[in-house]
Amino acid sequence: MNQYPKWKYGLVLIAIFIGLIYSIPNFFGESPAVQIMPTKTSDKLDLSVLGTIESTLKEANLPFDGIIQEPNGIKVKFTNPDNQVKAKDILQNTLGPNYVIALNLISKSPSWLSKIGAIPMYLGLDLRGGVHFLLQVDMKAASEKAAESYLNDFRMTLRKERISYIGAS
Incomplete structure (x- = not known):
């Protein structure tokens, strides 16, 4: 029979116990x-923004579980995704373009677990069912840039063909 020393069994049990704690x-x-984060990373969020967020959500009758202030922004927890999406739209209209408002997920695990470094294993996009990618484009600036590019291409073509012109606009 294979007989291992008792300390090896103890070591295996300790490793299993630690693994269970960190998987909770x-x-x-x-x-x-x-x-909610400021558009410029140099800007800091102050208490007035926190008050604005709280009062806006209360006026809209959107229940929230809590507000977490972090060094780089503020996170507002909700009970369901419907309230989350409604709050995003309302806060975007209220705070304006100076702030980036994004949908996020926050772990529900107790704080004592995160204090010892036990954080949940986040699923990748393939296991979560894909990605929702929202790209906000300044259409006016994009169309002006495209028009300028076409104008430069037109001028280059005229020069290449040695066609004289006074100006192109």
């Missing part, structure tokens, strides 16, 4: 949240 956050799941 995965069972708590995530709650939907809205993340």
